[in-house]
Amino acid sequence: MEFIVYTNTEWDGPPRARHQLSNALAKRFKVTFVAANTIGLPGLKSEKVKDNFELLTPSFPSSFRLRYRMPVLNEAYQVWLYQKLKKRFEGKNVVFICTDFGGHLIGKYFDKFIYMANDDFINNVKVPGWMKAYTTFTQSRLVKTATFNLATAKKLVNDFAEINPKSYELPLGAPEFSKVDITKLSLNNSGDKVKVVLLGFIDKKKTPLVLINKILEIDNVELHLIGPIKDDFLDHISKVEKVKAHGVMTGDPLSLKLLEMDVAIAPYYMDDPNTGRTPNKMWQYLATGRPAVITNLPNVRHWEFPEGTVYKANNDDEFVAYIKQAHKENTMELMKERISIASNNSWTKRVDQLLAYIESYY
Incomplete structure (x- = not known):
C-alpha cells in the first residue's frame, strides 16, 4: 500500500x-x-x-x-x-x-x-x-x-x-521533535522577562491586534513571532520594541527555539468566520512542554486537558490573565505532562x- x-x-x-x-x-x-x-x-x-x-x-x-x-x-x-x-x-x-x-x-x-x-x-x-x-x-x-x-x-x-x-x-x-529530551528539560531562567511566543501565519485578518497589544502591556513580556508576517501587521503594534521576529522555522530549529520560551499562545478572533479552525500550533507547543494559552474556539470546547497544561480563554482579559498564571504555575512536572499529552496525540x-x-x- x-x-x-x-x-x-x-x-x-x-x-x-x-x-x-x-x-x-x-x-x-x-x-x-x-x-x-x-x-x-x-x-x-x-x-x-x-x-x-x-x-x-x-x-x-x-x-x-x-x-x-x-x-x-x-x-x-x-x-x-x-x-x-x-x-x-x-x-x-x-x-x-x-x-x-x-x-x-x-x-x-x-x-x-x-x-x-x-x-x-x-x-x-x-x-x-x-x-x-x-x-x-x-x-x-x-x-x-x-x-x-x-x-x-x-x-x-x-x-x-x-x-x-x-x-x-x-x-x-503533535509533531515528534527529535531534539526534545524529556530528561534534560529545565525551567527557563530569563530573569525578569517572560518570553511569550506566537507561531503561525501572522496577519491582521487572523491575529487579533487588540489582544496582542494588551499582551504587550504586561510589564515584563517579550513577544516572539515565528512564521511569515503578512501585510503591515507590525505597524499596528503599540510596543514593537518588545517584539522579536524569527521568520519561518521548522523541525529541530523550531523545537529548540520553542524550548527557550516561557508561555506559548494561540490567539484568534472569537467570532472567527472559519468555523473549522483548530489550533495546529497548540500541539507543537505541547510537544516542547510549553504551557499553551489558546482562544476557546467552538471546536476546542469539547477537548479536555489536565489542569495547568492548556488554558482556554473566553475573552481578551482572561487571555492576558492566563499568560501570567501559566508562567507562574509552570513546573517540571507540568512540562513533562504536556509532552506526554503530545506523544499520545x-x-x-x-x-x-x-x-x-x-x-x-x-
Whole structure:
C-alpha cells in the first residue's frame, strides 16, 4: 500500500496538517505529495524529499490561486493531472487522500478516495457569491463521492455527515521533535522577562491586534513571532520594541527555539468566520512542554486537558490573565505532562486512526 496526498498547497512554508500527515505516513509507507501547481507549460516535476517520500510539483499555465477559483480552468487542470496520476500509479495499491476542496472530479479517475479537510474553506475568505457557490458545489461533491471523509474539527464533521454519514473527526496531531529530551528539560531562567511566543501565519485578518497589544502591556513580556508576517501587521503594534521576529522555522530549529520560551499562545478572533479552525500550533507547543494559552474556539470546547497544561480563554482579559498564571504555575512536572499529552496525540497516532478507517472501507 502507498499513498498519494493531493493538495492545493505550496510545499515550502510552515508545515500544515497535510504536510505533517504525509511525513508521518512516510515512516511506514511510500508517499507521493502533490503540491500546488507552479506557472508554466503543463508538466510534472518529481523530487525525492527523503526515503519513501516523493514530491510532485505540477506546472500549468495559471497560478493555482486563480485556477482553483475558475470552473473551466480548475476542471481542465484536474482532467489533465488526474489522467497523469492514474497512468503513473496504474496497477499499484494506492490510497488517494484529497485535501483540495476544489478537486471534485477525482472519483472519475480513482474508484476510492478520502477527502480530508482542516478548515472551513467556504467561509474562510471573502469572495464573490459565484465563487462561494462554486466552492460549495465542489466540496459537496467531494464529500458525497468520497469513500469516507475526515475533518480536523467537529463542526466540519457534522456538516459533512449531512451529505455523507461516513465522515469522522481526525484531530490535528503533535509533531515528534527529535531534539526534545524529556530528561534534560529545565525551567527557563530569563530573569525578569517572560518570553511569550506566537507561531503561525501572522496577519491582521487572523491575529487579533487588540489582544496582542494588551499582551504587550504586561510589564515584563517579550513577544516572539515565528512564521511569515503578512501585510503591515507590525505597524499596528503599540510596543514593537518588545517584539522579536524569527521568520519561518521548522523541525529541530523550531523545537529548540520553542524550548527557550516561557508561555506559548494561540490567539484568534472569537467570532472567527472559519468555523473549522483548530489550533495546529497548540500541539507543537505541547510537544516542547510549553504551557499553551489558546482562544476557546467552538471546536476546542469539547477537548479536555489536565489542569495547568492548556488554558482556554473566553475573552481578551482572561487571555492576558492566563499568560501570567501559566508562567507562574509552570513546573517540571507540568512540562513533562504536556509532552506526554503530545506523544499520545502525535501524528503517528493519527496515522493509526487513519489506517483503522482504511481497513474498514478498503
